[in-house]
Amino acid sequence: MCERHPGLADEVVHTSPRPNVASALQVLRNYQSGLQSSFPLGGNPGSDYAYNRVRQPLASLLDALSDFTPHFLPPHESQASTSLSYLDGATDIIYALPRWSTPQNNIERESAYDEICKAWILVIREAAKRGGGIQLQYGGWDEKLAKHNQNSGGKLQAAVNELGTILGWMHGPGSQSGNDLGSIREQLFSETYGFGTPVKVGPW
Numbered sequence: 001m002c003e004r005h006p007g008l009a010d011e012v013v014h015t016s017p018r019p020n021v022a023s024a025l026q027v028l029r030n031y032q033s034g035l036q037s038s039f040p041l042g043g044n045p046g047s048d049y050a051y052n053r054v055r056q057p058l059a060s061l062l063d064a065l066s067d068f069t070p071h072f073l074p075p076h077e078s079q080a081s082t083s084l085s086y087l088d089g090a091t092d093i094i095y096a097l098p099r100w101s102t103p104q105n106n107i108e109r110e111s112a113y114d115e116i117c118k119a120w121i122l123v124i125r126e127a128a129k130r131g132g133g134i135q136l137q138y139g140g141w142d143e144k145l146a147k148h149n150q151n152s153g154g155k156l157q158a159a160v161n162e163l164g165t166i167l168g169w170m171h172g173p174g175s176q177s178g179n180d181l182g183s184i185r186e187q188l189f190s191e192t193y194g195f196g197t198p199v200k201v202g203p204w
Contacts, residue, residue, distance in 0.1 A: 018076075021089065025089040027064060027068070032093055034061075035098075038056075039053065050098075065090060068086075073123060074123065080135040084123060091116050094152075095148070095152060113155040120162075121158060121162045124136065124159065124166060128166045136163065
């Protein structure tokens with residue numbers, strides 16, 4: 001229906017019940033399990049024969065990924081933490097997609113990475129506009145995204161760069177690390193900041 005009437009696609013996203021992160025990722029994992037169980041026994045799992053055997057369940061998984069992702073992106077999802085949690089799980093699923101011996105068969109996997117990278121960038125940029133991007137500083141998202149980028153062979157580098165630029169701007173040049181700042185905050189709140197710090201004596 002949405003293919004025949006493209007204008008309905010956005011309306012469906014707005015009016016259909018919104019899934020939560022856990023349920024959406026569970027559905028995707030179910031598709032992933034169906035894909036794995038469709039592989040022929042024995043032989044080369046990266047062969048053209050294997051690809052043709054699992055082509056339909058692979059397409060179903062990728063379609064489900066495309067259907068779910070817009071629900072967790074701005075403007076449909078306003079909470080950056082929710083968007084980031086979904087993208088974290090969805091990126092793991094893309095990483096687990098089969099790798100094929102024939103390069104042409106890997107185009108779908110490459111496209112999935114391209115789309116999820118754009119999604120990361122969109123969420124990062126929107127999060128930076130809200131509350132000074134405070135949610136980007138906590139939760140270890142820089143480390144998680146860097147790990148995804150490493151796993152993907154650099155396919156998420158644009159998103160890593162975007163997050164790095166924003167975090168660098170928030171901290172400012174020459175600023176202390178997040179751990180140092182957090183430690184100082186804790187000391188300030190406990191009124192122990194400065195205790196045990198050597199006092200400089202003599203000419204300044």
